[in-house]
Amino acid sequence: MNLLTVNSLTVRTEHQSGPINILDNLNFKIESGKSLGVVGESGCGKSMMAFTIMGLLPENMTASGEVLFGSNLLRLPEKELCQIRGNRMGMVFQEPMTALNPVLPIGFQVAESLRLHKSLSLHEAQNQASKVLDRVGLPAKNFSRSLYPHQLSGGQRQRVVIAIAIVCEPELIIADEPTTALDVTIQEQILALISELVLERNMALILITHDLGVVAENTDQMLVMYAGRIVERGPTQKVFRHLAHPYTRGLFASIPNSEKSLNEPSQQLEYSRKKRLSTIPGRVPEFWERSKGCSFADRCSRTQGKCSSLVPDEIQFDTGHYTTCFFPYEQNE
Numbered sequence: 536m537n538l539l540t541v542n543s544l545t546v547r548t549e550h551q552s553g554p555i556n557i558l559d560n561l562n563f564k565i566e567s568g569k570s571l572g573v574v575g576e577s578g579c580g581k582s583m584m585a586f587t588i589m590g591l592l593p594e595n596m597t598a599s600g601e602v603l604f605g606s607n608l609l610r611l612p613e614k615e616l617c618q619i620r621g622n623r624m625g626m627v628f629q630e631p632m633t634a635l636n637p638v639l640p641i642g643f644q645v646a647e648s649l650r651l652h653k654s655l656s657l658h659e660a661q662n663q664a665s666k667v668l669d670r671v672g673l674p675a676k677n678f679s680r681s682l683y684p685h686q687l688s689g690g691q692r693q694r695v696v697i698a699i700a701i702v703c704e705p706e707l708i709i710a711d712e713p714t715t716a717l718d719v720t721i722q723e724q725i726l727a728l729i730s731e732l733v734l735e736r737n738m739a740l741i742l743i744t745h746d747l748g749v750v751a752e753n754t755d756q757m758l759v760m761y762a763g764r765i766v767e768r769g770p771t772q773k774v775f776r777h778l779a780h781p782y783t784r785g786l787f788a789s790i791p792n793s794e795k796s797l798n799e800p801s802q803q804l805e806y807s808r809k810k811r812l813s814t815i816p817g818r819v820p821e822f823w824e825r826s827k828g829c830s831f832a833d834r835c836s837r838t839q840g841k842c843s844s845l846v847p848d849e850i851q852f853d854t855g856h857y858t859t860c861f862f863p864y865e866q867n868e
């Protein structure tokens with residue numbers, strides 16, 4: 536069953552040069568208990584999409600279309616949105632130090648959400664919060680509930696942020712780059728924890744990341760975003776098998792060792808020394824610089840006449856696998 540359906544979602548703001556679309560006609564769905572990865576270069580609108588779903592758009596922006604989560608969240612008054620945010624939908628932010636309140640103990644911060652949404656007494660909320668902190672790997676015997684965020688490491692702080700996001704047992708959790716501020720080993724632990732919790736509680740997950748490897752390992756479905764649009768989407772395995780959009784291929788080619796599977800670290804180092812990493816030429820255009828046609832046209836090796844003047848419609852290759860390109864790669868190309 537679809538838990539969240541996004542239809543024709545467009546987010547618009549005023550710029551000196553006139554109105555511009557920060558997000559442009561996004562369409563996708565996520566089912567209960569499933570995970571959706573969102574990838575794309577910096578500035579392509581991933582966080583803006585998350586903020587729009589959570590009803591946290593900056594004041595200078597307006598959203599149109601539908602974000603159906605029971606009802607259309609774009610039409611809900613703020614009071615009703617507050618009952619959904621943090622309760623039926625949880626969010627894990629990139630930087631735990633800014634997501635946590637530095638002057639409140641961790642136990643209090645996790646319990647606060649329960650007090651607000653579930654009307655529990657202070658004692659009940661603290662008990663429940665303590666159990667969730669245990670579950671995310673911060674057992675009470677080692678981590679007093681009266682510790683402050685600065686007394687924890689980055690990875691431990693991110694565990695507190697995850698505890699806050701899940702404490703009310705949301706149906707959907709949005710994790711926006713939950714591990715970029717952490718070192719590689721801690722990243723893996725945090726991603727494993729998120730995956731376990733999602734499975735255990737049958738939550739749906741939107742996982743936003745720069746890292747295609749993270750999407751490959753942790754998600755059922757994926758979206759590839761470029762300059763405020765979705766350029767490819769579908770079941771993660773199908774998208775990786777095909778890589779239909781030239782932008783998706785470019786992202787894939789810029790992963791170290793994506794062309795060869797090398798198991799030994801020494802082989803990998805040797806290979807990295809010999810081969811320069813491919814990069815996608817150029818940069819993501821600013822919103823006011825976008826051409827009339829496909830926004831990737833200036834950087835794409837397959838651009839032909841109409842790419843610069845017309846926006847391609849989304850086409851379906853295979854069940855559930857779509858791309859927005861006039862000249863996508865064929866399966867075996």
Ligand SMILES: Nc1ncnc2c1ncn2[C@@H]1O[C@H](COP(=O)(O)OP(=O)(O)OP(=O)(O)O)[C@@H](O)[C@H]1O
Nearest residue numbers: 548557576577578579580581582583584593595822
């Ligand atoms: N408050 C704002 N007012 C106007 N434009 C904004 C505002 N916040 C973001 N933007 C614009 O929206 C674009 C998309 O930003 P967003 O933060 O969603 O990118 P992102 O894909 O999450 O990037 P990153 O990977 O770096 O987190 C930015 O390039 C910026 O131009």
Ligand SMILES: [Mg+2]
Nearest residue numbers: 581582583711
């Ligand atoms: Mg972001």
